[in-house]
Amino acid sequence: MRMESTVDLTDEALIDKYREEQDMALFKILVRRHQGRVFAVAYRLLGSSEEAEEIVQDCFVKVHQNLHKYRAHSTFSSWLLRICQNLCMDALRMRHRRKDIAAISFDPQAQGQEDENFGSGKPVTQVADAGPGPSQVLDQEEQTRIIEESIQLLPENQKIVLVLHDIQGLSYQQIADQVGTSIGTVRSRLHYGRLKLKEILDPYFSPENRTQPLKSR
Amino acid sequence: MEKPSQARKEDCPQIEEELDAYLDMELDDQRAEAIEQHLAVCGDCTGRLEELSALVSKLQALPEPPLPRDFGDLVEARIKATEQAQEIAPAELAAPVQAGTAKVFQFPRPLLVAAAALALVVIGATFFGSPSTKAPIAAVPHKSVPQVAEKPALPVNVPQAVEHRQEPSPAVAEKAVAPAPAPAFKPSDTPALVAQSQGKSSPTLTSPAPLAVSQPAPELIAEYDDIVGDGIDDYGISTNEDGLYAIKL
Numbered sequence: 001m002r003m004e005s006t007v008d009l010t011d012e013a014l015i016d017k018y019r020e021e022q023d024m025a026l027f028k029i030l031v032r033r034h035q036g037r038v039f040a041v042a043y044r045l046l047g048s049s050e051e052a053e054e055i056v057q058d059c060f061v062k063v064h065q066n067l068h069k070y071r072a073h074s075t076f077s078s079w080l081l082r083i084c085q086n087l088c089m090d091a092l093r094m095r096h097r098r099k100d101i102a103a104i105s106f107d108p109q110a111q112g113q114e115d116e117n118f119g120s121g122k123p124v125t126q127v128a129d130a131g132p133g134p135s136q137v138l139d140q141e142e143q144t145r146i147i148e149e150s151i152q153l154l155p156e157n158q159k160i161v162l163v164l165h166d167i168q169g170l171s172y173q174q175i176a177d178q179v180g181t182s183i184g185t186v187r188s189r190l191h192y193g194r195l196k197l198k199e200i201l202d203p204y205f206s207p208e209n210r211t212q213p214l215k216s217r
Numbered sequence: 218m219e220k221p222s223q224a225r226k227e228d229c230p231q232i233e234e235e236l237d238a239y240l241d242m243e244l245d246d247q248r249a250e251a252i253e254q255h256l257a258v259c260g261d262c263t264g265r266l267e268e269l270s271a272l273v274s275k276l277q278a279l280p281e282p283p284l285p286r287d288f289g290d291l292v293e294a295r296i297k298a299t300e301q302a303q304e305i306a307p308a309e310l311a312a313p314v315q316a317g318t319a320k321v322f323q324f325p326r327p328l329l330v331a332a333a334a335l336a337l338v339v340i341g342a343t344f345f346g347s348p349s350t351k352a353p354i355a356a357v358p359h360k361s362v363p364q365v366a367e368k369p370a371l372p373v374n375v376p377q378a379v380e381h382r383q384e385p386s387p388a389v390a391e392k393a394v395a396p397a398p399a400p401a402f403k404p405s406d407t408p409a410l411v412a413q414s415q416g417k418s419s420p421t422l423t424s425p426a427p428l429a430v431s432q433p434a435p436e437l438i439a440e441y442d443d444i445v446g447d448g449i450d451d452y453g454i455s456t457n458e459d460g461l462y463a464i465k466l
Contacts, residue, residue, distance in 0.1 A: 024293050024296070027292075027293075027296075028289040028290075028292070028293060031288055031289045031292050032287065032288075032289050035284060035287070035288045035289075036281065036284050039282065039284055039285075039288075040281050040282055043282045044282075049282070049285060052282075053285060053286070053288075056288050056292075057288060057291055057292055057295055060288065060292040060295075060296075061292060061295050061296055061299060064292075064296050065299070143275070144279055144280060147275060147276065147279060148279070162276070165241070166273055166276040166277060167276055167277070167279060169277075171243070172238075172241070172243045183243075187237065187238050187243065188234075190237050190241075191234055191236075191237045191238075194237060194269060194272060194273070197272065198268065198269075198272050201272070201275075205271075205275075
């Protein structure tokens with residue numbers, strides 16, 4: 001009965017109600033309302049479903065721990081997204097520290113065996129796994145995979161801005177608030193991020209390049 | 218494709234940098250108008266804008282990654298676990314002796330006192346009546362070794378810590394001390410033992426270091442056990458991670 005009325009409440013009203021009643025069911029409404037977006041951002045920034053799942057849980061636990069600090073002068077979703085983004089940054093830093101994932105230098109013109117080059121710090125000529133080359137018609141699923149993998153090759157600061165703007169639809173101002181930087185910096189990062197992403201994707205999507213296999217170019 | 222004039226070509230790098238913001242409608246009206254005027258005559262920049270637009274469209278068209286599961290219950294479980302952990306942690310911090318440490322020391326503590334007393338006896342007996350002891354000897358506080366001190370002045374500068382250890386349970390100390398003046402005791406043997414335990418040829422008996430109860434020399438006590446025989450043999454010395462303690466055999 002109560003659930004029918006509470007699901008229609010705004011985030012801020014739900015938080016107020018949760019503060020009063022301490023009913024976990026109310027908090028779970030918030031979780032279910034935003035889990036998709038948090039997962040999507042984490043997945044786009046980290047490129048890993050498993051890590052993104054961890055981030056979603058950590059994010060909401062952190063939200064719960066800091067709920068008393070939340071003030072309604074910023075929307076709950078932007079506050080949540082900021083926490084998610086910070087957790088993702090921590091995860092990326094941790095990943096760099098552990099060197100779990102070898103840096104890949106992307107160079108379509110590089111020579112040599114892909115398998116030998118992968119993880120060795122040498123340039124690789126393909127971002128995607130072995131499979132149909134860019135010369136073949138890319139179905140939607142493969143396009144998605146190539147774009148997702150290419151996004152992971154961007155520098156972190158460019159990747160965040162690009163994901164938040166082009167995929168999550170935040171404005172420059174919102175991103176600047178979120179990341180804690182100026183609009184000019186957001187604009188610059190987005191510009192160079194797109195430029196780099198375009199360079200990476202050109203061999204796959206450029207019409208003139210799609211007539212011959214990538215490795216032969 | 219129409220080539221831009223020299224003046225317009227110079228504008229291209231600046232325009233190119235602003236194309237993103239123009240596409241995203243994040244430019245003010247004045248700059249947006251200037252770009253539109255440039256685009257009207259510059260095919261290169263128009264081409265760049267189209268490429269940029271195609272890229273952004275691809276990104277925007279990326280499907281939302283499917284949510285692998287519902288996180289409501291998982292998050293609830295994590296929150297409860299975190300809260301429980303936080304409830305336990307402060308309790309441990311507030312009363313470390315009662316909660317955590319007490320368990321560790323509960324069993325050996327009385328035995329530690331006994332061991333301390335035993336060590337004291339051993340030390341006292343070791344130095345008692347030693348003919349080779351010629352080092353200047355400090356006066357021993359009377360209550361530090363009550364049983365043994367009935368004999369001539371104990372040639373040991375017993376550290377203050379020993380007194381404190383002994384005080385809390387005199388009964389236990391007495392029990393351990395009682396067999397000390399056993400007939401099998403050979404005072405002449407003790408300097409060698411002391412020297413061995415200290416690793417010195419002529420031990421300085423006033424040095425408090427080897428006598429500290431907190432750091433008793435186990436081999437010294439073990440050897441003393443063998444020497445004194447009767448009565449005291451009922452006690453063994455053992456150690457664990459918390460330190461030395463005596464056990465009744």
